[in-house]
Amino acid sequence: MNDNSGGGIQYALRVNDVGKHYPSDKGGSQGRTFSLDGVTFDLPMGYIMGLIGPNGAGKSTLIRLLLNMVKRDQGSIKILGMDNLLQEEAVKTQLGVVFDTSYFINLWTVDRCGKAMAPLYPNWSQTVFLDYLQRFGLDPAKKVKELSRGMQMKLMLAVALSHDARLLVLDEPTSGLDVLARDELMNLLADYIADGRHSVLFSTHITTDLERSADFITYINDGSLYYTGPRDEFEDAFVLLHGAPGDVSQAQRSLALGLREFSTGFDALVAVEHVGAFLAAGQDGPTTALADPDRYSQERPGFDDILRLTARRSKAPQGNTGVVTAAADYDTEVEA
Amino acid sequence: MNGVVSQVRLDNARMMSYGRFRGNLLLVYLAPLMALVMGLIGDKTEETASGILGGICGGLSPLTIIYCVWPFMLTEQYGDSRIDGMIPISRMQQVVGRYIMAGCTILADAVGLALAVPVLKMIGSPVPPRLWQFDGLLLLVVSLLVLIAMPFFYRYSTMTMMKGMAIAIVGIAVLYLLLSRLPVDWMHMLSTITAFLSASAVRTVLLAVPIAVACVALSILASDRMYGSKEL
Numbered sequence: 001m002n003d004n005s006g007g008g009i010q011y012a013l014r015v016n017d018v019g020k021h022y023p024s025d026k027g028g029s030q031g032r033t034f035s036l037d038g039v040t041f042d043l044p045m046g047y048i049m050g051l052i053g054p055n056g057a058g059k060s061t062l063i064r065l066l067l068n069m070v071k072r073d074q075g076s077i078k079i080l081g082m083d084n085l086l087q088e089e090a091v092k093t094q095l096g097v098v099f100d101t102s103y104f105i106n107l108w109t110v111d112r113c114g115k116a117m118a119p120l121y122p123n124w125s126q127t128v129f130l131d132y133l134q135r136f137g138l139d140p141a142k143k144v145k146e147l148s149r150g151m152q153m154k155l156m157l158a159v160a161l162s163h164d165a166r167l168l169v170l171d172e173p174t175s176g177l178d179v180l181a182r183d184e185l186m187n188l189l190a191d192y193i194a195d196g197r198h199s200v201l202f203s204t205h206i207t208t209d210l211e212r213s214a215d216f217i218t219y220i221n222d223g224s225l226y227y228t229g230p231r232d233e234f235e236d237a238f239v240l241l242h243g244a245p246g247d248v249s250q251a252q253r254s255l256a257l258g259l260r261e262f263s264t265g266f267d268a269l270v271a272v273e274h275v276g277a278f279l280a281a282g283q284d285g286p287t288t289a290l291a292d293p294d295r296y297s298q299e300r301p302g303f304d305d306i307l308r309l310t311a312r313r314s315k316a317p318q319g320n321t322g323v324v325t326a327a328a329d330y331d332t333e334v335e336a
Numbered sequence: 337m338n339g340v341v342s343q344v345r346l347d348n349a350r351m352m353s354y355g356r357f358r359g360n361l362l363l364v365y366l367a368p369l370m371a372l373v374m375g376l377i378g379d380k381t382e383e384t385a386s387g388i389l390g391g392i393c394g395g396l397s398p399l400t401i402i403y404c405v406w407p408f409m410l411t412e413q414y415g416d417s418r419i420d421g422m423i424p425i426s427r428m429q430q431v432v433g434r435y436i437m438a439g440c441t442i443l444a445d446a447v448g449l450a451l452a453v454p455v456l457k458m459i460g461s462p463v464p465p466r467l468w469q470f471d472g473l474l475l476l477v478v479s480l481l482v483l484i485a486m487p488f489f490y491r492y493s494t495m496t497m498m499k500g501m502a503i504a505i506v507g508i509a510v511l512y513l514l515l516s517r518l519p520v521d522w523m524h525m526l527s528t529i530t531a532f533l534s535a536s537a538v539r540t541v542l543l544a545v546p547i548a549v550a551c552v553a554l555s556i557l558a559s560d561r562m563y564g565s566k567e568l
Contacts, residue, residue, distance in 0.1 A: 069421035069568040089339065092424035103418045105410060107353040116349040120342050120423050 009081050012167045012199030013043040018065055018075030034223055036061055038075070041218045041228035043167075046196035048189055050214035050231070051203040052303065054311040058223045059203035063171045066201075067097065080166050093121055096160025100172040102152040106145035110138050110155060114162070121163035132158035150181040157188070168192065170202035174209055182206070186213045207303030221310055239275050240301035240309075241268045247295070251281035258309030269301060269309040339425040343433025344440075346423070347407045351437075360444040363400060367392050367448035371455040385456055386464040392452055393474050400445040404438040404482045405497075408489040421568035431490070431559045435552065438482055446475055473530055483551055487558035491566060 020036040036058045043049045051059050064070040066077055068088055077084040079091045104113045110133060118124045133140060136154040144152060153173055160168055168189070174182045189200050190213055204210065210217060210231065217234045219227040227234055238257070245265050253259060255278045258269040270278045279296060301309075351359040370392050378384040411417050420430060449471050453463055464470075489497055515522055533544045 064421070064568070067421050069418070071565075071567070089424045089426055092422065095422070097422040099418055101415070103416045103422070105350060105353050105414045105416055107414075108349075112349065116346060117423075119345050120425065 009045050009166075011042050011078070012045045012047075012080060013041075013049075013066070013201060014076075014078040015039055015041050015062075015066070016076045016078075018062070018077060019073050020061060020065060020070060021073050034058070034061075036065070036220075036223045037225075039218075039220065039225045040075075041225070043199055043201055043216060045199055046193055047215040048193055048200040048202070048213055049216040049218060050210040051201060051218050051220065052205065052207065052210060052307065053203075053220040053226075054205060054307060056222075057220045059205075059220055060171055062220065063169055063201075063203060066169060067092070067095070093123070093163070094166045096157075096163070096165030096168045098153065098156040098160055098168070098170040098173045100175050101149075102144055102147075102156060104144045104152075104155070106143065108144050109140065110142055110144070110147075111140035113144065113155060113159060114140075117159050117162075123164045125162055125164070129158060129162035132161055149176045150178070153177065153181075153185070157185070161192070166198055168198070168200045168202075170200070172203055172205070174204060174206055182209060183212075189213055205307075207307065210303055219306070221307075226310060234306075235300060235302070237272055238301050238306060239270050239272055240299050240305050241270055241275075241278065242266070242297045242299075243268070243295065247282075249281055252278050255281065258306075258311075260309060267305070267309060269306060339429035340433045340436065342423075343425050343430050344436050346419075346425075347434055347437040350407050350410045351403070353410060360403065360441050363396060363403065363441065363444040364448045364451070366399075367396055367445075368451040368455040370395070371452035372459065375456050375459045375461045380459075380461050382462045382464055385461045388456070388461070389449075389452065389464060389467065389470075393449065393471065396445055396448065397474060397478050400441060400478050401481055401485070403441045405485060405489050405494075407434060407437065409494050412494050417568050427563050428560050431556055431563055435486070435556055435559070438486065442475060442479055442482070445478070446471070449475075472534065479548075480551070483555040486555060487562050490559050490563040 018036065018039045022034045034056075039058075039062060041049075051062065053059050061070065065072050066079065066084060068084055080094055082091050084091050104116075108116065114126065114129045114133075118126060118129075130140075132138075132154075136151070136158060138147070138151060138155055138158065144155070147155065157173075174185060177185070186209060189202070192198050193200060202209075214231050216229065217227060217231045218225070219234070227237070243266050245261070245263060248256075248259065248261070248266050248268065252268065255274050256268040256270055260267045268278070275298070282295070348359065371388060374388045374391065375385070378388065411420070425433070453467065457463060485497070485501070488500065492500070532539070534540055
């Protein structure tokens, strides 16, 4: 557990009511507009926060807003106690960033990458950089284009860690990496925050990464904040119910945060506080479900279940014989 | 100021992607090298020397313009515009740094052209008269084109810019045709202006330098405006 001393800074990141709107000509697929609406969350110093959501949820947009690569329409962002607009340069000297793909010129050698980045950061340590190169097995003479995807990620990480960045921001760093590489990265992040002076925000749609290392979760779906808070409470906030095909009443549908029906049954995601009402609202009346405890099976949902059941889906393709119907759109936010 | 210097160093690192001797240094040694080769092959007459230097200027000028906007092309080619968003350099400092880099590139061109003259003298070729005026005018034209183009490179892709420049060249040709129909001797007017500005060093400094500074400032402000609204 980190002592959260953080050098006097309590929060590594404070995002308050941040929003960004894209009109339909720039927005999501099929000409839809996309809006990141009123996102608010805090990352305490000395912890790891996972930013999760399905593809197109707005995770990368949010990260770009943090870095001021995109202008926000509303809200405020404080990074390490500083405003990310008014004190942009001071903020970025203390940020380490890793993207899903390399941002270096492909013709640069590994060594050249370090030399190019070193003058940009007052706290750059060439010794630390070379140590990380050795630790990650990166040949300084190799060109970026000759590195595998995992090695390119490690190079970005080596650069990010070589100037004593207080906050690491990683945008889907594990996509395309194998299990070993992902495990190595998670171990590294755990070591990074161990002293309580550093924090990590990483976005991912690979939920096993979160289970491994995240202390906090912020879940964004279709531009809206669904949940922000401790990871344990996120999973404990829901119950996953399974039932027979067609055995779900209209009242139960309205209580479910997400519902998927299959030819073999249904999966329903229900907030913990609504489980009793869900069971009582069975098709045969209020008492039947309670009288038959085996009618619905319950389990603690994993991240994948929560994402799967709360993500908005497009219609099933023509000719699909599977009976998969999306639930009605629910905008219910889960209180942290 | 640190941010501006950092940006210059970053752009220099970008331009050295293809090797140290293919960056701005190429402009410095290419002109004397061309003068040596062409001077040794051709006659040692003033006419030939004029042709050689005209050829060198004609070849180096487009290369200089391309080198000035090369950081944009490299960024676009390798998709590293995200680096511009994550580094601790404000957008204005990035713009100023890139303009300084472009200035260094034009300076390299000027140095190269200047070095071509002693090379011609060394091999026994006469130096054409009014050479410095011609070089100065050419560098001025190159600088103006770069100042006009750079703000647009902050906003549009290289392909769009190439299309735009092709249209602009056609437009300039059309404009030239139209202007040539008017009862005004434009070339004489241009020569008169150039001669007036370069008649004495004091006059050049007092008149041309403020105009140049104003042009550069306007271009930088336009670039900052374009770049400031761009999403990286």
